[in-house]
Amino acid sequence: xxxxxxxxxxxxxxxxxxxxxxxxxxxxxxxxxxxxxxxxxxxxxxxxxxxxxxxxxxxxxxxxxxxxxxxxxxxxxxxxxxxxxxxxxxxxxxxxxxxxxxxxxxxxxxxxxxxxxxxxxxxxxxxxxxxxxxxxxxxxxxxxxxxxxxxxxxxxxxxxxxxxxxxxxxxxxxxxxxxxxxxxxxxxxxxxxxxxxxxxxxxxxxxxxxxxxxxxx
Numbered sequence: 001x002x003x004x005x006x007x008x009x010x011x012x013x014x015x016x017x018x019x020x021x022x023x024x025x026x027x028x029x030x031x032x033x034x035x036x037x038x039x040x041x042x043x044x045x046x047x048x049x050x051x052x053x054x055x056x057x058x059x060x061x062x063x064x065x066x067x068x069x070x071x072x073x074x075x076x077x078x079x080x081x082x083x084x085x086x087x088x089x090x091x092x093x094x095x096x097x098x099x100x101x102x103x104x105x106x107x108x109x110x111x112x113x114x115x116x117x118x119x120x121x122x123x124x125x126x127x128x129x130x131x132x133x134x135x136x137x138x139x140x141x142x143x144x145x146x147x148x149x150x151x152x153x154x155x156x157x158x159x160x161x162x163x164x165x166x167x168x169x170x171x172x173x174x175x176x177x178x179x180x181x182x183x184x185x186x187x188x189x190x191x192x193x194x195x196x197x198x199x200x201x202x203x204x205x206x207x208x209x210x211x212x213x214x215x216x217x
Contacts, residue, residue, distance in 0.1 A: 002043050004050040013144055022137035026124060034127035036063050037070035044072025045119050046145075048112035054149055055115035055212055056157045056203055059165040062122035065130050073118035075185075076108035089185040089194065097198045100217050114215050119145065121164070146171045155210045157203045161185055161194065178206045 001007060001014060013019050026042075029035050037044070060074025064084065069077045075087050083091070083106040091102035112118055121142045126132040146168055149156055155176045160166045162184030169179055182197040183189040204214035 002046045004047065006043075006046045006051050009051050009148055010141070010144070013141055019137075019141065025136070026133075029124070029126070029133075035124055036065060036127060037072045037124070041070070041072035042123050045074070045112065045117055048073070048109060049115060049117045051148065051152075053115045054117045054152070054156060055154075055207060056159065056215060057117045057119055057146070057149060058159045058161070059146075059168055060118070060120040061162075061164050062120055062131055062134060063125045065125045065128055065132075067127070070125070071107075072120075072123070073108055073112055074120045076112075076118055077106035079105055079107045081106060085187045086185045086190075089187065089190045093185070093190075093195055093197065094200050094217055096195070097200045098204075098217060100200075111215065111217070116215060117149070121168070143168070143171060150174050150177065152177075155206065155212070157206055159199055159203070162189065178202075 002010075007014070030039055058074055063070035063072070064077060069081050069084070071078045075090060077084060077087070087106050088102075094100045095102060108116075108118055119142060122131070122133050122138040123142070124133045124138070150172050151174065155178065157178045157180060158168070158172050160169060160179060160181040166181050169181065172179055180197070180199045180202055182199065183193040185194050200215075200217050207214045
């Protein structure tokens with residue numbers, strides 16, 4: 001399904017009867033409603049960032065629910081789509097932190113290819129209905145992914161923005177890893193501690209300290 005080392009890592013889940021039954025439900029949703037992201041992009045985060053390459057995880061909630069926005073990466077939108085408010089604030093913090101000029105695209109594929117797993121907790125959504133696929137089954141898979149990453153020998157940075165993402169900290173118990181938690185970059189909460197949190201420099205400092213290549217944000 002994914003065509004890299006995630007297939008073997010997730011085999012016990014993906015080949016289980018429970019997941020197969022759940023995935024038939026998802027396929028039925030695609031056949032009868034407008035669901036995002038496009039079906040080929042559901043596992044895009046895993047396809048672009050193999051398990052062996054994961055250095056950073058940015059946890060999101062569920063995909064954007066507007067036309068042509070979601071493409072399987074948390075906080076990222078497809079090329080040519082207007083940059084969403086949360087991502088604008090991420091770019092603002094990136095500039096304040098590392099003086100990286102804001103990109104004119106909201107497509108974060110470049111990060112994913114460097115080992116930044118842009119993982120939403122829920123991988124699909126019905127058009128114009130945020131959180132419509134919450135608690136129907138995706139979380140079992142994505143929590144298992146976080147547990148697998150917690151087991152990695154190599155240090156990993158987990159970036160948890162907002163209260164929802166912070167709930168995943170209970171899955172991250174390996175002292176080798178670094179958790180960076182702050183309020184969500186949404187315009188409703190960014191000024192309460194996201195701005196000034198410097199997650200990008202903190203991530204790179206940790207990677208360098210552990211003899212890993214820093215991310216070119």
